[in-house]
Amino acid sequence: MECSWKTVLLLVCASLGVQYTAIRSLQDLFPGPCPDSGQCQGRLGKDHRWKFSCDDNSVPTEHSVASARRKHILLFAQTRSGSSFTGQLFNQHPEIFYVFEPLYHVQQTFTNSSSRLRRALDGRALLGAYRDLLLNLYTCDLTFLENYIRPEPQDHMTASFFRRSSSQALCSPPVCQEGDVEIRGGQPDEIWCPKKCGTLNLTLASIACQTRSHVAIKTVRIPLIGDLRTLSEDPRLDLRIVHLVRDPRAILASRMTAFADQFRAWKIWNATDRQPRYVDLTQITKTCRDMEYSVANSLQRPAWLKGRYLLVRYEDLALNPEDKVKEIYRFLGLDIDNRVLTWISQNTNSTTPSSSEWNYKYSTSRNSKATAHSWRLRLGFDIVKTVQSLCNTTFALLGYKQVQSEAELRDMKNSLVEPRTF
Numbered sequence: 001m002e003c004s005w006k007t008v009l010l011l012v013c014a015s016l017g018v019q020y021t022a023i024r025s026l027q028d029l030f031p032g033p034c035p036d037s038g039q040c041q042g043r044l045g046k047d048h049r050w051k052f053s054c055d056d057n058s059v060p061t062e063h064s065v066a067s068a069r070r071k072h073i074l075l076f077a078q079t080r081s082g083s084s085f086t087g088q089l090f091n092q093h094p095e096i097f098y099v100f101e102p103l104y105h106v107q108q109t110f111t112n113s114s115s116r117l118r119r120a121l122d123g124r125a126l127l128g129a130y131r132d133l134l135l136n137l138y139t140c141d142l143t144f145l146e147n148y149i150r151p152e153p154q155d156h157m158t159a160s161f162f163r164r165s166s167s168q169a170l171c172s173p174p175v176c177q178e179g180d181v182e183i184r185g186g187q188p189d190e191i192w193c194p195k196k197c198g199t200l201n202l203t204l205a206s207i208a209c210q211t212r213s214h215v216a217i218k219t220v221r222i223p224l225i226g227d228l229r230t231l232s233e234d235p236r237l238d239l240r241i242v243h244l245v246r247d248p249r250a251i252l253a254s255r256m257t258a259f260a261d262q263f264r265a266w267k268i269w270n271a272t273d274r275q276p277r278y279v280d281l282t283q284i285t286k287t288c289r290d291m292e293y294s295v296a297n298s299l300q301r302p303a304w305l306k307g308r309y310l311l312v313r314y315e316d317l318a319l320n321p322e323d324k325v326k327e328i329y330r331f332l333g334l335d336i337d338n339r340v341l342t343w344i345s346q347n348t349n350s351t352t353p354s355s356s357e358w359n360y361k362y363s364t365s366r367n368s369k370a371t372a373h374s375w376r377l378r379l380g381f382d383i384v385k386t387v388q389s390l391c392n393t394t395f396a397l398l399g400y401k402q403v404q405s406e407a408e409l410r411d412m413k414n415s416l417v418e419p420r421t422f
């Protein structure tokens, strides 16, 4: 009896010790946010990493008066839902510091960590790291991001910033002396900016962020709107969530084209109109569930989203970009810049010659009215039927019409988007 009690005690202690070590090492790996210097100073010296991520901010942080009106914009979307295009509506604004999917670096770090560490980290830890990074970026502290960039930046310099070319602020003065207005309209590939601007100086990037009035971040990596609640309630932020949704059939068709390797089974299905046994339906099912859950949650108008949430269907934006972008800027409480409108007229208009230069996987340039619906000519009817039954409540909620026959699917005169105001 005595002996077994000792054993139990020993086991409890050992397990506490293991947990403590795990928590310590997690904290070392993923230090929390340090949004203001006052909070950070208390921790200096005690922990080198804190010092590293907080102290080394050569930019004065005391323009809180100017930043009182600062908007923190989140483009909340899913992969291939038109978010690159929509992100341009912020990227083109000279007063907005726009970052394209910075959470990529966090996800890479997590998926690359050793399996022991990965077991210790559940989805909650990943979400926490996402939120911490967003908070730090919104306060223009890019040094926090350095913990996640691989190879690790040296002297705050990195050549591995994910999709840097998609961020106008990171490819123009003061960050890049070479980049200039001529490239504002966009470039045909992803490497032009590092090629032209060299290694990215993250200290300069933080300065560029602080000198702009607002910050916008695009992400497809946060699954549910509820995951944003702590950010929305954070008194240091004035968060504005633009929730972009799109017809799941269109999302699927776009993924099949962009990620051909992952979608081989679907391609066979598409070509034969017969579903291979091994086709994986879980991803598109989850896409629909997440979309539906988030929209339903938001439409109940919880207090924490009041004035902070706008639902945008990509199809409405594509059909009438000028009106929709004005609505978005009204919601943000910001003046729309002419450069945004110019970009729209150049890039939603297939007759403009410059738009044909954009021709890569993440191209945002297209005749938006036509391409928003081109999936109807590119997706086999059997796939369409399956998606409709997997996602039928999502369709009903968002006003996407289901088709009952292939003829109905291919008849482009018949719109599958019901007029809705949310």
Ligand SMILES: *[C@@H]1O[C@H](CO)[C@@H](O)[C@H](O)[C@H]1NC(C)=O
Residues within 6 Å of the ligand: 108, 109, 112, 150
């Ligand atoms: C992940 O690990 C692989 C293999 O070790 C390596 O090639 C890759 O660069 C790593 N990626 C990141 C982001 O650390």
Ligand SMILES: *[C@@H]1O[C@H](CO)[C@@H](O)[C@H](O)[C@H]1NC(C)=O
Residues within 6 Å of the ligand: 155, 157, 201, 202, 203, 204
């Ligand atoms: C990066 O920019 C900062 C701020 O202008 C500057 O002090 C620093 O020397 C730059 N770093 C490098 C390696 O050029």
Ligand SMILES: *[C@@H]1O[C@H](CO)[C@@H](O)[C@H](O)[C@H]1NC(C)=O
Residues within 6 Å of the ligand: 344, 345, 346, 349, 351, 352
């Ligand atoms: C599209 O381009 C044509 C030719 O440049 C121009 O006449 C037309 O006004 C443009 N349409 C829009 C919506 O900008």
Ligand SMILES: *[C@@H]1O[C@H](CO)[C@@H](O)[C@H](O)[C@H]1NC(C)=O
Residues within 6 Å of the ligand: 253, 256, 257, 267, 270, 271, 377, 378, 379, 380
């Ligand atoms: C599906 O197949 C049709 C021809 O049967 C093809 O035109 C289309 O590009 C395919 N769609 C995708 C998304 O691969």
Ligand SMILES: *[C@@H]1O[C@H](CO)[C@@H](O)[C@H](O)[C@H]1NC(C)=O
Residues within 6 Å of the ligand: 392, 393, 396
């Ligand atoms: C969705 O499908 C289920 C089962 O087929 C059906 O009971 C339900 O009424 C459908 N809902 C909508 C909104 O179409």
